[in-house]
Amino acid sequence: MSYSVTEPSSRQKWVAGTLVVLYALITMVPLLWIMMTSFKTPPDSISYPPKILYQPSLEGYVNLFTTRTRVSPEKLASLPPPANFAEEIVRDRKMVIAGPSKFGGRFLNSVIIGFGSTFLSVFLGTLAAYAFSRFKIPLADDLLFFILSTRMMPPIAVAIPIFLMYRKLGLNDTHLGMILLYTAVNISLAVWLLKGFIDEIPREYEEAALIDGYTRFQAFYKVVLPQAATGIASTAIFCLIFAWNEYAFAVLLTSGTAQTAPPFIPTIIGVGGLDWPAIAAGATLFLLPVMIFTVMLRKHLLRGITFGAVRK
Amino acid sequence: MAEVILENLSKSFGHEQAVIDMNMTIDDGSFVVLLGPTGAGKTTTLRLISGLEKLDAGSISIDGRVVDNETPAQRDVAMVFQQYSLYPHLSVRNNLAFPLRSPILQTSKADIERKVSEVAEILQISDKLDNKATELSGGEMQRVSIGRALVRDPAIYLMDEPLSSLDARLRADLRIELKRIQSDLGSTLLYVTHDQIEAMTMATHIGVLQEGRLVQFGTPREIYENPNSIYVASRLGLPRINVLPADLFPGTAGLAHSIGLRPEHIAYGDGVEASVRRVEHLGDQTRLHLDLAGHVITALSPAGDPYQAGSTIKIQPINPLYFDDGGQQTVGRIS
Numbered sequence: 133m134s135y136s137v138t139e140p141s142s143r144q145k146w147v148a149g150t151l152v153v154l155y156a157l158i159t160m161v162p163l164l165w166i167m168m169t170s171f172k173t174p175p176d177s178i179s180y181p182p183k184i185l186y187q188p189s190l191e192g193y194v195n196l197f198t199t200r201t202r203v204s205p206e207k208l209a210s211l212p213p214p215a216n217f218a219e220e221i222v223r224d225r226k227m228v229i230a231g232p233s234k235f236g237g238r239f240l241n242s243v244i245i246g247f248g249s250t251f252l253s254v255f256l257g258t259l260a261a262y263a264f265s266r267f268k269i270p271l272a273d274d275l276l277f278f279i280l281s282t283r284m285m286p287p288i289a290v291a292i293p294i295f296l297m298y299r300k301l302g303l304n305d306t307h308l309g310m311i312l313l314y315t316a317v318n319i320s321l322a323v324w325l326l327k328g329f330i331d332e333i334p335r336e337y338e339e340a341a342l343i344d345g346y347t348r349f350q351a352f353y354k355v356v357l358p359q360a361a362t363g364i365a366s367t368a369i370f371c372l373i374f375a376w377n378e379y380a381f382a383v384l385l386t387s388g389t390a391q392t393a394p395p396f397i398p399t400i401i402g403v404g405g406l407d408w409p410a411i412a413a414g415a416t417l418f419l420l421p422v423m424i425f426t427v428m429l430r431k432h433l434l435r436g437i438t439f440g441a442v443r444k
Numbered sequence: 445m446a447e448v449i450l451e452n453l454s455k456s457f458g459h460e461q462a463v464i465d466m467n468m469t470i471d472d473g474s475f476v477v478l479l480g481p482t483g484a485g486k487t488t489t490l491r492l493i494s495g496l497e498k499l500d501a502g503s504i505s506i507d508g509r510v511v512d513n514e515t516p517a518q519r520d521v522a523m524v525f526q527q528y529s530l531y532p533h534l535s536v537r538n539n540l541a542f543p544l545r546s547p548i549l550q551t552s553k554a555d556i557e558r559k560v561s562e563v564a565e566i567l568q569i570s571d572k573l574d575n576k577a578t579e580l581s582g583g584e585m586q587r588v589s590i591g592r593a594l595v596r597d598p599a600i601y602l603m604d605e606p607l608s609s610l611d612a613r614l615r616a617d618l619r620i621e622l623k624r625i626q627s628d629l630g631s632t633l634l635y636v637t638h639d640q641i642e643a644m645t646m647a648t649h650i651g652v653l654q655e656g657r658l659v660q661f662g663t664p665r666e667i668y669e670n671p672n673s674i675y676v677a678s679r680l681g682l683p684r685i686n687v688l689p690a691d692l693f694p695g696t697a698g699l700a701h702s703i704g705l706r707p708e709h710i711a712y713g714d715g716v717e718a719s720v721r722r723v724e725h726l727g728d729q730t731r732l733h734l735d736l737a738g739h740v741i742t743a744l745s746p747a748g749d750p751y752q753a754g755s756t757i758k759i760q761p762i763n764p765l766y767f768d769d770g771g772q773q774t775v776g777r778i779s
Contacts, residue, residue, distance in 0.1 A: 336525050337532075339496050342516040343523045344592070345546025358533040 163419070169412035177408040191225075192409025194218045196235050196400070196417075200227040235414060238396040243421065244307055245392055246376040249314035253371045254364055256315070257322025258330075262352060264323070265330040266338075276327075279320045287317050288380045295384055305390045313385070314375040321374075322367050329363025330356065365432035369425065376422050393418050446507030446599040446632060447472045448493065453502035455488055462488040464656040466502070470600065470649075473630045475623070477643040479679050480653035486636040487526075489653070490602045493634065495519050506599045517548055522593035523602040527609070529589030530577035536588050537573040540564065543596050563591045566625065583614045590618070594625065601626075601633045607642065619645060640680050644668070652676045674771040677704050683731060683742040685765070692716065692737060693761055700766035700774050707744040715760025720751050734759070 140148070169177050171188040200222050211228070214220040222229050264272055294313065295304075303309030333356060341351035357364075383395045397414040400407060453466040463485045470476050478486040491497040493504055495516035504511055511519045522543070530539050540560045544551040551559070564570040567587040572580060580588065586606060593601055606622075607615045623646045626633050637643055643650050644664045651661045652675075660667060660676045671677035677685045686705040691697040693716055718736040723745070730745040734757065743759070745751055768774045 336527065336529070339516075340523070340525060340529070340531075340592075341542070342496065343494055343521060344543035345517045345548035347515070347517065347547075350547070355531055 166412045166415050166419075169408055170416045172409050172412075174407060174409055177412075178406075189221070189409075190217065191221050192407075192411075192413035194221050195407055195410040196413045197233055198222070199230045199233050200225075201230045202227050234396065235393075235400075238391055238393045239417065241307065241386075241390055242376060242393040242418070245310040245314065245390070246372055246421070248307070248311040249318065249375045250368055250371040252311060252315045253318035253322045254326075254368050257319055257326050257367065258357075258360065258364060260319075260323045261326035261330050262356065264327050266335070276324070279323050282316070283320050291381065291384055294381075298385060305386045305388055307390050310382070310386065310390055310392070313381060314371075314378065318371040318374055321370060325367045325370070326360065326363050329360050329367075333359050361432050365429040369429060369433075372425055373422055448507075448600050448632065448634070449505045450489075450493070451503045451505075453489070453492055453504065454500045455492055455497060456500060461656050463492065466656075466658050468651060468658055468661060470632060470634055472632055474648045475626050475633045475635065475646055476649045476651060477647035478634065478636045478651050478653055479638065479640070479643050481638060483655075484653040485656040486653055487604055488656075490523065490604055490634065490636055493519075493600070494521050494523050494602055517546070520599045521602055522596045522598040522600075524590050524593050524604060524606040526605045529592075530580075530585055532576075532578050534577060535573070536564075536569065536575050536577060536580070539577055539588055540573075540591050540595055543592060549596070559595045563594045566594070566621070567591045583610050586610055587618070590622070597629075599632065601631055603633065603635045605637055606635075608637070608639070615642075622646065640682070644680065652679055670773075671704075671765065672773045674702070674704060674767050677765060677773075681706050683707060683744070686739075686741045686743075687767070688736070688739050688741070690766070692739065696761060696764060696766075701769040702767045703761060704765035704767060705741065705761055706765075707742070709761055709764045710741075710743050710759050711762045712746050712757060712759055715758050717756050717758050719756050720753055722753055723751060732757070 168184075170192045171190070172183070172186055173189045173191050176183050176186045176189075177192075198218065203226065205226065208223065208226060208228075211223075214223055219229055263269060264276060269275065298304045298309055301309075303312070337355045337359070338348070338351040341355045342348065346354065377394065378392075379394045382392045386392060386395065393414070397411060397418065400411050400414060448470040450466055450468045450470075453463050454461075455463040466485075466489065468476075478489060480486050488497065492499055493506075495511070495514060495518075499512060506519060506521070530536075531542060534542065537560055540563060541556045543549065544556045544559060560573070561570065564573055567590065569584060569587055569591065572584060572588075577585065577588065586609060590603075590606055593603070607618055610618065619642055625631070626646075635642070635646065647664050649661060650664050650667045652659050652667060654675050660672050662670075664680075667676060668680045671680070674685075674687055678687075687702055688705065690700045690703045693703075695715075696703050716736060718734040718741065720732055721735050721740070722733040724731040724733070730750075732743045732745050732751055734741040734743055736759070741759075751757060766774045
């Protein structure tokens, strides 16, 4: 390890700090805008000039999760008082809640498919990477190249064959089909990333465990895995981000039972005019899982710095 | 504790022959040191015995049982590695307890607690037990990794230069401590080093390795006093043995191709004239670098004779070692 010996001067720190804060602001403005829009009323969301200060409203979230129908003023007057805040908001627009929207189900699909394919990619990737790193595999280099070559063109280039195959296999619009597809795309990334991490773990640790009375699998599980945690965490984040955000295959292969949130959110536009707050609410909720997942694994990402009780 | 017998061990990596046809018997309770330069096959021998490497040919038996097809875990050996010794994600206590918790030993909680604190006491790391392995100094790490072997009671301890990375004082302390532990427990120990002081002070037997072959096996005294080749002779002794053409001295001319002179084989006052090139005062001893007809000789200055660079001195060999032109020891005259 090498360290810079000169402490940065206070002016250098100040300049660096300012740049970081500026960059953070620039990247955060769109996110902030989406979040702000999600708490606006539809008229506020399209007012010009845009409103920075406004009366926050949950109308966007209510509209996101419900379907509504317009009723006549006489009918509205004859109804019992609203049972909850959602109904109150909807009644103000002279409508009643007709039922739940599809958003909840689509969001759940995203969770199942995103986390399912991430788990599978990382699980298979770790085992494969360990094997490539530790054992003499015939044609190992060619196999690794082959695995990498699956990423040499954009995945969507094979959309038509996959569509036809999936139709034949009955995997169209199924959770399993989407999990398998995203796993297939992510696995090359997982194998290559994890192989790099596992290569860095000295074999002596496992050898010590083998001699200490453990089988190879136990040594892998008790010694290699904890030390590969950093690599596994960062690989998982990459895999999840891809699977979570994927749009093109999701549009092509899912329409109902297995449809994920990305192709669903834009369709909200078509329901009763341009409901920007509802769309922004959908986008905000959609951002949260990846953010939470990344923050949760942050400790492991940073742990890379203190890696290894090693005397070199 | 058990006897370990190596029969005709061979191992190569690609075209590299790491161990060639090695035979050795490590008696129950003995402390065997393997001595040799880097690449002589010392570490490979340890790895073959531990089962981390598969034999190309030959056979290993531990306690009368042929272990060639057993896994490292089944062989009941403990090993201290030269480096990368500790599990970095575990505390010192858990590092020490790791072998005891293995599915093979399955030690009870109370026994683990007792053994760990016992070993920590011996190695003076009791106050570090709850530290993470990464929070230790190099010396402490190596003591913990020795401790991880000592918590067990294996058939044989295998140690691969366990002290090489420690500072001189700690090395001296641990050397004595290791030897004491070994003789107290009556353990069998195979120890790899290239430090001749470790070899001389700890070993009951020394095996000298040269390019994968065991070239001599014997007690430290035998190896020092009766080395069978120049190679073996130059493994032990400080300053190193001086190898000179036999015909430099009238008394040895014609008896052999070359002679080996350790400092104690040089008598002063009579014989051939040599000039003093350099004088080194080491405190407890003074070394003389002599020039004898173009050959450099390192000798110990006789007590009370402060020679100076530039002066001349007469020396002659007493009971030197004789070697033939292949470097092998000959007892007396060349045939």
